[in-house]
Amino acid sequence: MAKKIKVLLAKLGLDxxxxxxITVAKELGDAGMEIVYIGNSLPRxxxxxxxxxxxxxxxxxSLGGAHLTLGKPLIDFARQEGLTDxxxxxxxxxxxxxxxxxxxxxxxxxxxxxxxxxxxxxHTIQELVENKTI
Amino acid sequence: xxxxxxxxxxILTEKSSARERTPLYNPAALEIxxxxxxxxxxxxxxxKDRKAWLKTPRTVLGSNIPREMLYTPLSHPDFDYxxxxxxxxxxxxxxxxxxxxxxxxxxxxxxxxxxGSPEDTNERIKFMLxxxxxxxxxxxxxxxxxxxxxDDPLSQGQVGMSGVCVDSxxxxxxxxxxxxxxxxxxxxxxxxxxxxxxxxxxxxALAEERGIPWEKLRGSVQNDTSLEELIRSGAEFxxxxxxxxxxxxxxxxxxKNVPQWNFITLNGYNLREFGTSGITxxxxxxxxxxxxxxxxxxxxxDVDSVADRLAFFWSPASDFFEEVARLRAVRRLWYKIxxxxxxxxxxxxxxxxxxxxxxGVSLVQQEPLNNVIRAAYHALSAVLGGAQSLHVDSxxxxxxxxxxxxxxxxxxxxxxxxxxxGIIDVVDPLGGSYYIETLTSDIEKRILDEVDEIERAGGYxxxxxxxxxxxxxxxxxxxxxxxxxxxxxxxVAYNKYKSEAAPPPINVFRYPExxxxxxxxxxxxxxxxxxxxxxxxxxxxxxxxxxxxINILPYSVACARVRCTEGELFKVFKESFGLWKPPAFx
Numbered sequence: 001m002a003k004k005i006k007v008l009l010a011k012l013g014l015d016x017x018x019x020x021x022i023t024v025a026k027e028l029g030d031a032g033m034e035i036v037y038i039g040n041s042l043p044r045x046x047x048x049x050x051x052x053x054x055x056x057x058x059x060x061x062s063l064g065g066a067h068l069t070l071g072k073p074l075i076d077f078a079r080q081e082g083l084t085d086x087x088x089x090x091x092x093x094x095x096x097x098x099x100x101x102x103x104x105x106x107x108x109x110x111x112x113x114x115x116x117x118x119x120x121x122x123h124t125i126q127e128l129v130e131n132k133t134i
Numbered sequence: 135x136x137x138x139x140x141x142x143x144x145i146l147t148e149k150s151s152a153r154e155r156t157p158l159y160n161p162a163a164l165e166i167x168x169x170x171x172x173x174x175x176x177x178x179x180x181x182k183d184r185k186a187w188l189k190t191p192r193t194v195l196g197s198n199i200p201r202e203m204l205y206t207p208l209s210h211p212d213f214d215y216x217x218x219x220x221x222x223x224x225x226x227x228x229x230x231x232x233x234x235x236x237x238x239x240x241x242x243x244x245x246x247x248x249x250g251s252p253e254d255t256n257e258r259i260k261f262m263l264x265x266x267x268x269x270x271x272x273x274x275x276x277x278x279x280x281x282x283x284x285d286d287p288l289s290q291g292q293v294g295m296s297g298v299c300v301d302s303x304x305x306x307x308x309x310x311x312x313x314x315x316x317x318x319x320x321x322x323x324x325x326x327x328x329x330x331x332x333x334x335x336x337x338x339a340l341a342e343e344r345g346i347p348w349e350k351l352r353g354s355v356q357n358d359t360s361l362e363e364l365i366r367s368g369a370e371f372x373x374x375x376x377x378x379x380x381x382x383x384x385x386x387x388x389x390k391n392v393p394q395w396n397f398i399t400l401n402g403y404n405l406r407e408f409g410t411s412g413i414t415x416x417x418x419x420x421x422x423x424x425x426x427x428x429x430x431x432x433x434x435x436d437v438d439s440v441a442d443r444l445a446f447f448w449s450p451a452s453d454f455f456e457e458v459a460r461l462r463a464v465r466r467l468w469y470k471i472x473x474x475x476x477x478x479x480x481x482x483x484x485x486x487x488x489x490x491x492x493x494g495v496s497l498v499q500q501e502p503l504n505n506v507i508r509a510a511y512h513a514l515s516a517v518l519g520g521a522q523s524l525h526v527d528s529x530x531x532x533x534x535x536x537x538x539x540x541x542x543x544x545x546x547x548x549x550x551x552x553x554x555x556g557i558i559d560v561v562d563p564l565g566g567s568y569y570i571e572t573l574t575s576d577i578e579k580r581i582l583d584e585v586d587e588i589e590r591a592g593g594y595x596x597x598x599x600x601x602x603x604x605x606x607x608x609x610x611x612x613x614x615x616x617x618x619x620x621x622x623x624x625x626v627a628y629n630k631y632k633s634e635a636a637p638p639p640i641n642v643f644r645y646p647e648x649x650x651x652x653x654x655x656x657x658x659x660x661x662x663x664x665x666x667x668x669x670x671x672x673x674x675x676x677x678x679x680x681x682x683x684i685n686i687l688p689y690s691v692a693c694a695r696v697r698c699t700e701g702e703l704f705k706v707f708k709e710s711f712g713l714w715k716p717p718a719f720x
Contacts, residue, residue, distance in 0.1 A: 011367050013292050014280040018367030019409050022608055022719045023615050040369045042288065064276045065534065065645060069291030096533050096642035114499055114532070115628060117619045 005033045005129050008055040010041045012062040012070045012091075020092060020114075021061035024121060031122045033057075043074035047081055055087065056129050062093040067103060075107040088128040092116065142424055143586040145475050157212045164211055171208055179203075192623045194496050195451040195614070197411040199576060205568035213571060218466070222561040226469040228462050228574065229562035230520040231485040236558035242523035243548045244321060244489065248273035248297035249535045250646040251653065252308035255298035259313065261538060267545055270353075271321040271525060272309070273297040274333070280368055281329050283701035284653035288369060294649035296535060301657055301699045306336040307343070316346045320353035321489070325404070326362035327381035328372065330355045331686060332703045334384070335694040338392070342695070354396035354445060354489075357384050360418055361401055363598050363716065365408040365607070372707055373714035374598045380686065380707075382429050387687030389440060396445045398426065399489065403449040407495045409611025412449075412456060413577065416464045417584030418594075418603065419446060420471070424585070425594035427476055437476045441483035450512045450519070451493045456577070457512070459570055461488070461519030462562075463578035490516035491525040497532040501627040502640055505529035510547050517551055518564055524548055530642060537643045601717025608719040657699065664697040672696050673706055680710035 009025050011018055021037075029035050036053050038046070050058050060074065071091060078084050084107060091103055092112035103111045110124050140148075175184060188200040202209060220226055223233030232238055245267050247258050259270060275297040277289035283301050284293045293299050300306055310320075315337075322337060324330040334355050341351055359381050363374045381398065388397035400423050406415035423444060430440045446464070450457040468486035472478040492512035497505040506529045513526050526544040528536035536544070552558060564570045591597045598604075617623045624630045676689040693703055 013290070014276045014282065014288055014369065015292075016276060016279060016367050018719075019611055021367075023612055026608075026612055040367055042290070064292060065295035066276075066292040073291070094533065096644075097637070097640065098642075118615075119619075 005057060005125065006053065006055045007033050007035055007057040007059055007125070008046065008050050008053060009035060009037045009059045009061070010046045010049075011039060012060045012074070013042060013064070013066050014040055015062055015064040015066065017063040018061070020063065021059075024059070024061075024092065027118045028122065028125070031118075033125070043070055043077050046074060047077040047083060050078075050083065050087060051081060056132075057088045057090065057125055059090045059092065059125075062091065062095075067091060067093055067095050068099060068106075071103060071108065072106050079107075086132060088125065088132055090121075090125065090128075092121075141586050141589040142471060142475050143582050143589075146470050146582065155212060155214045155217055158215050159207050159211060159213060164207060167206065167208055171206060191453050191456070192617060193451065193453040193456075194618070194623060194625065195406055195410070195412065195449070195493065196453045196623075197413045197456060197577070197580070199456065199573070199580070201569075201573075205572055207568060209568050209572040210575065218571070218575070219565060225473070225481070225484070226466045227485060228466045229565050231465070231487060231522075233561075235520060235561040236517075236552075237561075240552055240558060241517060241521060241548075242269045242319070243267050243545060243552075244269035244271045244523045244525055245541060245545055246271040246273050246323070246491070246525050247541075248275070248323075249643075250294040250298060251649045252298055252300060252305045253311075254294070254646050254649070256309055256311050256313075258538070258541075259309075262541065262545065263313075263318075265542060265545060266549065269319045269321065269523060270313075271323060273323045274325075274329075275299045278333070278700060279325055279329060281326075281332065281700055281704035283657060283699045284650060285657045286701050290650070293653050295645055299649065299653055300333060300336065301653060301701075302660055302697050303336040303339045303343075303694050304656070304660060304697065306333075306340045310340065315341050315344065316350040316352075318353075321399075322353060322355050324355045324357060325401075326366070327357050327359055327377050327384060328362060328704065328707055329700070330357040330384050331380050331690050332694075332700050334388070335687065335691040338691055339694040348392045349394065351392055352394045354399055355384070355388075356399045356401050356447070357381055357397060358399065358401040358419075358422065359595070359598070360422060361404050364418075364603055365405055370708060371714045371716055372711040374595050376707075376711040376714075378425070378429070378595050379683075382426060382433070383685045383687055385426065385430065385440065386433065386435075386685055389435075389443065396443050398443075399445045399447045400426075401447045403447045403491055405607070406449040406451070407493065408607065409495075409614065410607050411610060412451065412453075412460050413580045413584055414606065414610065415449065416460065416581045417588065420464065420468065420581065421585050421588040421594040421597070423468070424471060424475065424589075431476070437472075437478050438480045438483045441472060441476070441478055442480055442485075444487075445522075446486055446488040448488055448490050448516075448521075449493050450490055450515045452496055452508065452511070454511060454515050455564075455570060455573060457515035458519045458564055459573040459577050461490075461516070461521060462565075462570070462574045464581060465520070466574070467578050467581055487522050489523045489525070490519075490521040492516070492527045494527050494531055497527060497529065498625060498628045499532045500637070501633060502529050502532055504627055505532060506543065506547070509544065510551075513547060513551060514557075517557060520562060530640060533640065534643045535645070537641055539641070540643075599717075604717045604719050660697060660699070668696040669693075669698050669702070672698060673702055676703065677706045677710045680707065 222230040402415035528540035
């Protein structure tokens with residue numbers, strides 16, 4: 001791939017659990033992607049930083065239950081800013097089974113739950129970026 | 135902050151050699167065994183097994199300690215009953231802190247509870263008490279843990295999730311409605327020193343308003359710097375040294391004013407669940423314990439006046455015998471530290487008292503009912519290791535906060551252990567096993583080595599400031615993740631014996647709706663109705679105390695009384711201490 005994929009990673013809201021996203025950040029970095037990790041952030045701030053940094057992917061992590069209450073505003077803001085067609089949205093964390101479907105309906109391109117492997121995450125992101133660019 | 139000349143390890147090594155050992159095994163008998171063992175090895179053991187004599191169990195959050203195929207007296211030839219074990223309730227307390235252990239007092243069944251509004255959690259607490267739970271264990275929601283009010287912009291969409299929201303003493307009153315504060319023991323899971331200094335005063339103010347003297351209150355807070363500064367993901371941090379000072383302020387105030395309260399729970403649990411081995415879990419908690427006692431001694435307290443209320447909190451993961459051995463090992467190590475490093479006099483000061491919660495990270499979403507079995511084994515290891523109180527995770531916590539049904543099943547898991555299996559009738563039933571004793575000694579040595587690593591890096595607080603511990607932990611969990619993905623660490627139905635069948639439907643807990651709106655309304659009313667002049671005065675006085683370096687607790691109690699909110703106090707901390715940027719994990 002010619003251009004390095006640039007990924008913005010953030011914890012959604014105040015969620016205290018960051019082991020997963022640290023692991024993913026290292027994995028994506030090892031796979032040659034450029035990582036911008038901004039820690040705990042609210043949807044508006046995430047979208048704003050994504051625009052500033054001109055990223056290809058926004059990846060957020062939520063293990064505290066706020067995946068819908070903060071995930072939806074994230075996609076809504078992105079839509080307002082006209083960012084949904086050019087950027088890939090992924091979310092990872094712990095969700096009740098029905099919510100995985102719901103998150104896709106809201107507009108996340110990929111939803112990763114515990115058990116997602118490094119290869120799965122890397123390949124999914126690569127493919128999604130390629131498809132959006134075309 | 136630690137002994138300037140010598141590390142804890144050096145002190146322990148020196149003094150232990152002064153006492154003469156009285157090995158249990160007869161040297162002549164050992165010699166015969168040794169010869170026979172060599173013969174057995176050649177004739178009865180296959181070459182393949184001989185070559186792979188040492189095998190390292192690969193388990194989730196395991197310590198990677200190699201194990202022999204068979205343990206014999208030769209594994210631990212200088213085993214000394216008096217020095218290494220003693221009877222239960224006797225130094226060095228390896229076999230348990232009480233002579234009669236569970237015959238005298240059964241382990242407390244303390245199930246963690248908290249979600250939604252204070253009213254919601256109050257109902258669940260009463261449900262658990264009605265079904266035989268013997269202690270309370272209150273968990274706060276994410277904004278409360280992170281010290282933001284429910285109406286803070288940062289809290290949006292998260293109020294009442296993963297725990298119960300508490301903004302002021304009024305919420306504390308709703309949380310404990312119809313519950314006699316002097317008749318229960320309440321573990322108030324405040325996690326951080328900063329939120330302990332904010333939330334516990336609300337509990338104290340509530341007791342005052344109900345006319346209950348603080349002397350009658352029994353329970354515990356966590357109050358652990360590691361949780362606030364080492365493994366927390368958060369928006370704003372104060373520096374580790376300020377945090378550690380608040381930790382010690384909490385201890386000092388509670389010791390003086392709430393004498394039956396356990397003012398610190400040295401928390402290995404969250405550290406391990408974040409992703410460390412069982413060794414690092416204990417080493418960091420023990421290092422914090424040492425630093426804390428050294429600071430209290432520096433503040434002029436007799437070590438025995440503080441140490442007898444120290445408690446620990448551990449996570450038992452899946453390597454069954456390692457978990458049993460770990461509790462025994464750290465009990466012996468803590469005794470040695472108290473006796474030799476701090477010259478404690480009271481036996482109670484030398485007790486490693488602990489609460490244990492089964493490992494949450496070990497739960498998996500695939501075939502969630504399997505988690506019932508995992509948690510039961512974890513719980514069994516904790517009881518065989520001599521834990522004082524226990525929480526069993528619920529199988530559906532791989533998805534969310536437990537449903538009432540799943541929470542009840544966890545309580546039943548404990549009750550079955552206690553009432554049906556007979557394991558509580560004999561103290562330390564695995565004591566004397568060649569395997570358990572060898573492993574116990576090995577683990578004790580490894581914990582002490584890691585404590586030494588921390589002390590050589592300048593001590594507990596410095597090892598956090600510098601990022602040394604951050605890096606150690608992240609490299610452990612990153613490697614562990616790789617091992618799980620490679621299948622070296624096996625997890626049933628997750629990376630081995632995966633089922634192709636569609637997962638059975640699971641009844642997942644849903645948070646009650648409208649909590650955030652109701653909290654916002656409550657807060658708006660509170661900010662209107664309280665005496666805002668007194669609020670301002672109380673907050674200013676707290677800020678002055680922070681800056682002057684005097685104990686801040688009398689001032690945060692005064693804030694709670696006049697109904698300051700949690701976020702208002704945290705703001706004072708941030709302004710007085712300034713913000714700190716934690717080291718990166720990679």
